[in-house]
Amino acid sequence: MSGASNWLKQIEQQRLNAATSVTTFKFSKARVRQLKGPDEFPAEANSGGVLYWMIRDQRVQDNWAFLYAQRLALKFQVPLHVCFCLVPCYQADTLRHFSFMVGGLTQVEQECRALNIHFHLLNIADGLSPSTRSQGSKHRWAEEDSQALQPPDLYGSQVAEQLKSLVQTLNIGCIVTDFSPLRAPTMWIEHVRTQLPPQLPFCQVDAHNIVPVWCGSDKCEFSARTIRPKLYEQTGQFLTEFPPLIKHPFSCSAPTCRKTVNWNKIRENYWGDCTVQPVDWAKPGTAAAFYVLRSFIDERLRDFDAHRNDPANPALSGLSPWFHFGQMAPQRAVLEVAALQHKYGRSVDVFIEEAFNRRELADNFCFHTPLYDRLQGARQWAQDTLHKHAEDKRDVAFTRAQLESSGTTDDLWNAAQRQLVQTGKMHGFLRQYWAKKILEWCADGPEVAIQWAIYLNDRYSLDGTDPNGYVGIMWAICGVHDQGWPERRIFGKVRYMCYNGCRRWFSVPTFVSRFSDA
Structure with missing residues (x-):
């Protein structure tokens, strides 16, 4: 791509213009919250270093x-370590997700080695029986009762x-460690917190949001309109x-620090769902992400408002x-x-x-x-209206299997x-x-409709198992961050969408032709 390498060099220079290292950067401590122990690194001469649990x-x-982990390690002149816990089926329930995640982690290890930072991979599946591993799926729903099969502590x-x-x-x-508002990572962090010695500092940095979630708002916000001013007024700081x-x-001289990860073995020993294959268009890793961002800026940003x-x-x-x-980092984009x-205004x-x-806003909701x-998790008005219409007769109903195989009567x-299914994106x-159509076609009611939508999204979408995905489904099916609308069958007061409405927005035949059954 023309100019891409110069652009990346420009970004490197932008970082250096901000500070030569994190030690001379005015790091906002509001990004950090203490989970256990003192909020100061114990200045002991025999400390083996700082660990960033990624x-x-x-x-x-x-x-x-x-950056905060390196700031501490530089201040106290100790080695810097990073570890990643590979958890059965949670982060990568299908080969599609696993390949993308592991492809990115291999690059993380390479970058760490080049920076004299010690990378450790902890494979939580080691020592677990196949039957125990199979329960790790966060979204394998039993058809008869639509209950999730997963260990109660999520491998914590x-x-x-x-x-x-x-x-x-x-x-x-x-x-x-970094921050996620979702149950499983929160559970892992809590298990670790309770088992650490009381004087070992353990802190969390929100590295995903621009404004740390605990600074953005102290409550579940009603809508994008209500959280917007709270976030935007803090952009000067964050x-x-x-x-x-x-x-x-x-550096660390311990034998553990000299080991490298056998990524081929990690890939060969994958035992999750191999029926959902990787996709060719999405290459894993930060370098590929910058390429996609550059192509968006060069080719699509000018039309984003008109055609999004x-x-x-x-x-x-x-x-x-x-x-x-x-x-x-979304902040980089x-x-x-x-x-x-x-x-481009x-x-x-x-x-x-x-x-x-x-x-x-999505992280705020899940947090x-x-x-x-x-x-x-929906507002009371939405729960009430959906329960009221839960048994409304569907003009047509489909099973989850029919939905998964694109077996409905709606070509769009x-x-x-x-x-x-084919691209890992929608x-x-x-x-x-x-x-919304899943709600309309699910004869078992709104609770099951939510579960089906999450199952399909998390199984096939590369960005599944994410606050944005959960909130998007909750917005569509039960009006989260929305308001009540005129009451109608099945949907109650939840906003309705229809085929003809889509036809007014875009060329339905053009889109359908790209993903036809042929």
Whole structure:
């Protein structure tokens, strides 16, 4: 791509202009919250270093959690370590997700080695029986009762055991982790927190959101309108350039630190769902993410405002898989796009609204709503209206298997489902229509409709198992972040979408022809 290499060098220079390293950067401590122990690194001469436990943000540069860990390690002149826990079926329930995630992690290890940072992979599946492993799926729903099959602690005890062992082996003096509002990572962190010694500092940095979720709002916000001013008034503090993560001057000589990960063995031993294959268009890793961002800026940003809701005229960034796996910081995308405000005006404003405000609204919802993927997580008016209409007769009903195989009588819905299955992505506008139709066609009621939508999205979409996906489904099916509308059959007061309405927005035949059954 013309100019791409110069652009990447420019970004490197931007980091250096912000600071030569994180030690000279004015790091906002509001990004950090203490989970256990003192908020100061214990200045003991025999400390084996600082450990960054990477969970959600799987990248090296532009990572506030990694930067904070290096800041501590440089201050106390100790080695810097990073570990990643590979958890059975949770992060990568299909080969599609596994290949993308592992492809990115191999690059993380390579970058860490080049920076004299020690990378450790903890495979939580080691020592587990196949029957125990198979229960790791977060969304394998039993057809007869639609209940999730998963261990009650989401492998929290195994994660804590292996992480604690690594901490003891390396004589770690401080642990830093990143942030996710979802149940499983929250459970892992809580298990680790309870097992660590009381004087071992353990802190969390929100490296995913521009405004840390605990700073954005202290409650579950009603809508994008209500959270927007709270986020935007803090951009001066948080929407800054990143300093660089530099080559670390302090090394670890322990045998554990000299080991490299056998990624081929990791791939060969994958035992999850291999029927959902990787996709060719999405290459994993941060380098690929920057390529996609550059192509969006060069080729589609100018048309983003006009065509973002037109599935037949692609204008979206396509960055959500890399955002989801933390292979690119949304803050980096916002910084680069915002620099073109003078050129693309409204398109830049709308991109920032979606990449910043709407994304962080989703994290806000999941953070403050434990049942973020259940009808009980919706507002009371939505629960009441959906329960009232739960047994309304459907003109047509389909099973989950029929939906999964694009076996409905709606050619647009079928094409959207094929797009999801074949490419690992679905256009954002169509996700709304797609989820609402599942509610309309699910004879078992709204609770099961939510479960079916989550199952299909999480199984096939590269950006599945994400706050944005859960909130998108909850918006479509039970009116989260929306208002009540005129009451109608099945939907009650939840906003309705129909085929003819889509025809007014875009050329349905054009989109359908791209994902036909032929």
